[in-house]
Amino acid sequence: MKRSIVLILCTVLAVWGCAAREGGDGEVHVARLDGEVNGRAAGYLTRVISEAEEADARAVVIEIDTPGGRLNNTQAIVEAQSNAESLPVFAYVSPQGARAASAGTFIVMASDVAAMAPQTTIGAATPVDLFGRDLPGVLGEKITNDAASLITALAEAHGRNEEWAESAVREAASANAGEALEIGVVEHVEPELEAVLEAADGERVEPKGIVVETAGAALVSKSPTFRERFGIPLYAVVVPALLAVVAAAGLLFTVIRTSRWRVSTGKEGMIGEVGVVRRAVEGPSGGTVFVHGELWSALPERAGEVFPPGTEVEVAGFRRTALLVRRAGDGSPSRASRE
Numbered sequence: 001m002k003r004s005i006v007l008i009l010c011t012v013l014a015v016w017g018c019a020a021r022e023g024g025d026g027e028v029h030v031a032r033l034d035g036e037v038n039g040r041a042a043g044y045l046t047r048v049i050s051e052a053e054e055a056d057a058r059a060v061v062i063e064i065d066t067p068g069g070r071l072n073n074t075q076a077i078v079e080a081q082s083n084a085e086s087l088p089v090f091a092y093v094s095p096q097g098a099r100a101a102s103a104g105t106f107i108v109m110a111s112d113v114a115a116m117a118p119q120t121t122i123g124a125a126t127p128v129d130l131f132g133r134d135l136p137g138v139l140g141e142k143i144t145n146d147a148a149s150l151i152t153a154l155a156e157a158h159g160r161n162e163e164w165a166e167s168a169v170r171e172a173a174s175a176n177a178g179e180a181l182e183i184g185v186v187e188h189v190e191p192e193l194e195a196v197l198e199a200a201d202g203e204r205v206e207p208k209g210i211v212v213e214t215a216g217a218a219l220v221s222k223s224p225t226f227r228e229r230f231g232i233p234l235y236a237v238v239v240p241a242l243l244a245v246v247a248a249a250g251l252l253f254t255v256i257r258t259s260r261w262r263v264s265t266g267k268e269g270m271i272g273e274v275g276v277v278r279r280a281v282e283g284p285s286g287g288t289v290f291v292h293g294e295l296w297s298a299l300p301e302r303a304g305e306v307f308p309p310g311t312e313v314e315v316a317g318f319r320r321t322a323l324l325v326r327r328a329g330d331g332s333p334s335r336a337s338r339e
Helices: 002-022 039-054 071-083 103-109 137-157 162-170 177-182 193-200 226-230 235-265
Strands: 027-034 059-065 089-093 099-101 113-116 121-123 174-176 218-221 273-279 287-291 294-300 312-319 322-327
Touching (some): 039 071, 059 099, 059 103, 071 137, 089 103, 089 193, 099 103, 103 121, 103 162, 113 177, 113 193, 121 177, 137 162, 174 177, 273 294, 287 312
Parallel strands (some): 027 059, 089 113, 099 121, 294 322
Antiparallel strands (some): 121 174, 273 312, 287 294
16 A cells, blocks of 8 residues: 555656646746946846856846947856856847847857847957047057957857857957858847747757756846946935935924914914903903913904903904904813913
């Protein structure tokens, strides 16, 4: 009985393992290189490659659309691609109309699987200065030779067209997707990333000597951090913003509090207070009331009313410089204010 249960469990596990493999379990991490290859881009891509390797991802894909960038930053990305020994690194020039120019060409050549979308281009990798001009003299020759040596070494290691790779550096050669596929610069031309992953599945890539297993894998987009996108840490923006909000809130609170204090301490604040008649309040001439710590001229709120001295009255309103009063308790709840 126990032996039968063990056999059943083994069978179930084997079937589950096959089904999982056929279903494409695992993840492919996808990074997007848009624009210049600068220090922020290099930090972003090297981080994504490192995290993908640590997560035991099936592969990492660098989607590329770049006019190029600095060689030192390119070198950092190339090293990260090459040193990820257990991780296939794809380079995919996309979407249609995109390019992998200059530094982007090196990144494609350093990839384990190189692919392009239709109507994309690659090449024109001649080193230039910050203004796009050829580098002059001995220094220019040294930098060009070094770049040519790097790109041909990458092409050789990955079984790609070394002659074209060198011409991309020395002669600014370029190729569209169809030409690049035909002359052995890339391995795949596909309109969508999923199609690239399907086409590459099962291939053995050199020099890492690993077999690509990407068919049906889940795509996980890896966005740059705030610092990788803008060059400054998030707290450098958040902290000043929070301080500004706190300061604005404090100022608003002060204004509101001051406004309320003015209302409560001005004439409006006296309405409802109770005082004592000192001189009879009657007729149009009125009298005097002690309220709010002061003597005020007062008139009866309703014509014909008379409030003799000693009567408690409540402030009901104002008429020019005089108070309008009524007998205390005839209106709204009051606040006593006696001498």
